[in-house]
Amino acid sequence: MRMPDASEILLQVEGVSLAFGGVKALRDVSLDIRKGEIRAIIGPNGAGKTSMLNVINGFYHPNRGAITFKGRTRAQMQPFEASRGGIARTFQNVALFKGMSALDNIMAGRTLKMRRGLLWQMLRFGPALAEEIEHRHRVEEIIDFLEIEPIRKVPVARLPYGLQKRVELGRALAMEPDLLLLDEPMAGMNLEEKKDMSRFILDVNDYYGTTIALIEHDMAVVMDLSHRVVVLDHGVKIADGTPDEVKKNQGVIDAYLGIAH
């Protein structure tokens, strides 16, 4: 496995707190994601992992704290601004566009890169057609990469779950993100599918050099894939370090297995 360049920090989360009414989802959490690494966020159910991702890509606005992404600090932003900045994401429950084909789903990921206006698209001629074809080329590369050629024209609602997850990854990749957030990319998959997905995640990191932050419950997968792991429990960061360090951490063992009384 390629080791990331440890020096440059891509994303820095500082003292973020998030509350929904009385429920404190995140309490003063700080973490950093270095450029080129695979960073795992783990923790028991309700630990605040998904909330953390939602804060990073602008879905939730933290009550306190700041986020620095690519050297720019901010407290609030809208999801489409995050996507413009280069953050892509997949969802815990597949959030594909059900009525569209796999190809169209991934093409939709290129929206930000397409420039031609309404009138050109209406005529679908000259520059508009050239643009469409150019992006089709890029999308076909991704389809090739994810090995989903046979299903490119199938409406995604008809695809099995594992392939839907793969198409969703493809849509995120089509954005050519700097930071890719994966929310439980392997939830509900069988062993074969998990292996495939792990391979794709490593390949994405290796081949495109994309920084990845992922949430996952399968500990074997997390420990194998990630360079560094952060552990949350009840909205508090309880450990942060390499997989080996985290595995030995007493706080983490207690959080997962409970404390003997």
Add this chain to the structure above:
Amino acid sequence: MLYREAGQFKTTYAEDMAIFPIRQDRMALAILLGIAFIGVPLLADFDIWPFGSDYLLRAILLPFLILALAAIGVNILVGYCGQISLGSGAFMAIGAYSAYKLGTGVHIPLAWLGFAISIPPLPVLLSILLGGLAAAVVGILFGIPSLRIKGLYLAVATLAAQFFFDWVFLRVPWFTNYAPSGSVSAPTLDFFGLNVGTPIERYMLCLIFVTVFAFLAKNLVRGNLGRQWMAIRDMDIAAELIGIRPLYAKLTAFAVSSFIIGVAGALWAFVYLGSWEPLAFSIERSLQLLFMVIIGGLGSIMGSFIGAAFILILPIMLNLLPTQLGVPLSTETITHLEFIIFGSLICYLLIKEPHGFARLISIGKEKLRLWPFPY
């Protein structure tokens, strides 16, 4: 000839992304366009008509074309962008009355400022297109609430547009050029010095409009903007995360949809009705258009045509059939029968295939590709 793609290899993405990538589809379309553009005028020339005289043209084909155009507009908003609208009738009315005002000359006396805005009567084609533009502007205005409210609540908001404009065109005499009866007549239909008067000329005019707009709409929905609309329809949260701005996507859908509906409204008034009153664009028209796209197929340009044909032509056929077959039934009974059969057909169709005729056809095509094997 079998419906097979075997042997039709595509070597470029441009070929693969063509509007009809399968040869048989292209041929079917060519035949259809041939009939519409050449066959029907030939029939008119030789004066051979089913049902006698030009009934087919005036009472069936003309309204079918115009309503199909309006249905395309509704389908863009409801079928592609997923924003339910009950105000289509109002947008048709805006198109019609704006075109009427522009076609007969606009005069706005601004007495307190001491001058008046006067625009001389514009050519018909220009006023029809500007009528569509006016509808698009109003469509954008009424689309703004869609950023906050969704689904049935949005439907109610667009219903407000319907009632508001019904009222405006009925009660503000300026729009009807102070006609005492509230009924107005279209200006003469001159297109570049060519007078469009006979039914066949009117038919050709509408056919050209519908063909061009259907083509442009099809291009839009399979391009980037169409993908943005469908993304908003299917999963707005994920759409936002890949960089689609809901504001832009929804408002463009409202604008394009209202523009097409507005043009259809202007055609309906100028070419089909000739003279009309606000009642022509009531809530019933909105519902009729909505039914057309639901039955024809949400999210399908072809579905708009099929839906329009079904909703418009089936009742006429049902009405004509007993007389043609010589079954002695009173007109009243026929009308009641028509409602009963039509209603139950719609129920049956929606249960059997909730995605409309367009889906039915695409399933049929898929089966046909493999026929005679099941898979």
